[in-house]
Amino acid sequence: MRSTNSLAFRVLGTTLLFSTLLVSVLGSILNQLLSDGIRESKIEAVLNESQSKLFQTANRFVLSEISSVADFRDAMDRTITEFADTKGNERNPEVIILQAKSPVTRFLIYERSTNQVMKESIPIELRDRVRASKELQYSYGEILYPTSFLTAVPIERRDPALIVGGQFTLANFGQFEMYFLFSTAPEDQTLSLISRTLLIGAIALVLVLLFVVWVVSRQVVTPVRRAAEIAEKLSAGDFAERMNVEGADEIARLAQSFNEMASALQNQITRLENLSRVQQRFVSDVSHELRTPLTTLKMASDLIYRQRQDFDPTISRSAELLSAQLERFENLLTELLEVSRFDAGVINLEPDVTDIVALVEKGVDTLTPIAKEHGSIFRCKYPTEPVVTVVDPRRMDRILRNLLNNAIAYGEGKPIDVAVRAGEHSIAVAVRDYGIGLREGEENRVFDRFWRADPSRERTRGGTGLGLSIAQEDAQLHGGIIEAAGVYGRGSLFVLTIPRDRSEELTERLFSLLL
């Protein structure tokens, strides 16, 4: 679930990133082109208009008969007033007429402007260019409207504008500069409208793209998710589920191969299960077939054994050997059957509340006579409180007996230490002998089936060679482990550790394996 979700999110994230990048680049280029176009056409129109206005104005002065300064002033005022009157039409500019600086000045510096537009509106750089050229010059700037005299702020309003300037000359009055200040507010509005529209369009485009990608990714992700769900079921052992195969696309091929894989797995597992059933059946049959004659053998052997004193010594000894070997054969059979049950995985634990200390004590008590025969004694160290936990008591008992028997068999008649410890999460039993011990690397091999440290010698000890292996399997059934350590010639240590809760991992070690 988690992985498929993140796949869809990853695709969406990538789409968002790239589409945003692409749309913003395209959008800004488009925006730039549009605004450049609008500005250029504006400039062209403005230059034409300015040219004609400048020409008109210059002509008017030339045609009107100006003889005095007063006439000139009147003509100037009229011109400005006319321009001012035509204001209100957005296309009409504010106008400023300035007297150019001239070397010979017979009059006062003369300035006029419509609507009291301040002459500071005109950039100095533009004035320089206008004075230096006969052509019209233009520049972007702002129209500055003055405030009333009463306020402290000198400028009341600024309008963005395209400012065009040119010169004309009046005989007797010298050189004049005339500036037309065209407000660019309408164009700016258009431009901002365009960029707003572009932005909205871009966002909408990205959203639509995201939606499309989401839909597409769902089409891909859904079958993938379904495959994942079925795979989970397969791994949980449910082989009934299959994917739907629709069409002939890649998804259909995925589904088909997936189904083929599931079928192959199912067949394989069924085959193995059958094999295992046959094996189990065989073992069970062998068990039955062997047990009945073995029973007869044992009873006959028991009968002879009990009357062995009546026979001559060789037959009497033979009866003893027969009886002992039959018992060994029986043990071997029992343990082989147990091992085959482990292999078939058909073990059922029969858990019960059990006092481990009591179980160890019982095992030690039962085996003390046998230990004495070998010359060993048990030295025990138990906690004062009972150590109660839920285990299969029969199996736990078998583990302990295996460990104790092992210590007796390889303890060479030296004392055997037995200790129980209870931790917060686990319980451990340690059995330490001071006999033969283990060589380097034998710590793990002791748990191998039929493994013997010294094949020629140790067969005489009578064990089946399966005891520790079975003990280890029993320990693992309880979620625990048996660990071994040994020094050759100085004895060995076996530690059984089981968790208090069978479902939990073993985290504690209550005994050190260092000897």
Next chain:
Amino acid sequence: MTLIMVVDDDQDLAEMLAIVLTGEGMEVDLVSRGDQVMDVFRNFQPDLVLLDLMLPGLDGIEVCKLIRAESMIPIVMLTAKGDTTDVVKGLEAGADDYIVKPFQTNELLARIKARLRRVATTSAVSSKLEFGGVSIDLVAHEVRKGEKVIALTRLEFDLLLALAREPGRVFTREALLAEVWGYRHSSDTRLVNVHIQRIRSKIERDPNQPELVLTVRGVGYRAGNFTEQK
């Protein structure tokens, strides 16, 4: 003379069993087929049946049920499989005890003798126990529910009696095994559990909600509300 009926299809084992049992002063009838058991049984009325579970003709479990339908004599199963399911099936069919092949001769004899022995009931203070409409007659070895006589095997009788004698006491399964079956150091709880179920199915109104033989979780069993009568 005690008569033991040995039902086993293995001739050699049957013969060996006969040798051993005869040596103990018992008489033995040998039967090798499951479908012949009932004829022999009716003709000779044995004191105890040693019954192998795998038989030609008729399965041991079925044989066990047939015998139980007619008689409450002790049945000890011989089984080559110590698996829980087989053992429980046999016990549910009415066997009193089981022994797994291969067994020690001594162990087999001990079990047979334990099943043949009567628990000394006459030493009890009272001769009759009564509870919840069920009465136990210690002299006649009879259990009645109302007026109806309930057929219990000896072992079931002994088990019920052990519980009924000490109404306040909670018996562990080990204690019951020692007291009723005569086993020491045994923790075969299946034996006890199945027998308790069998008793319940015979005397309880609803065996799934027992009122007379109660389970004490994690410990064992105790009797319900017994009242004693002189």
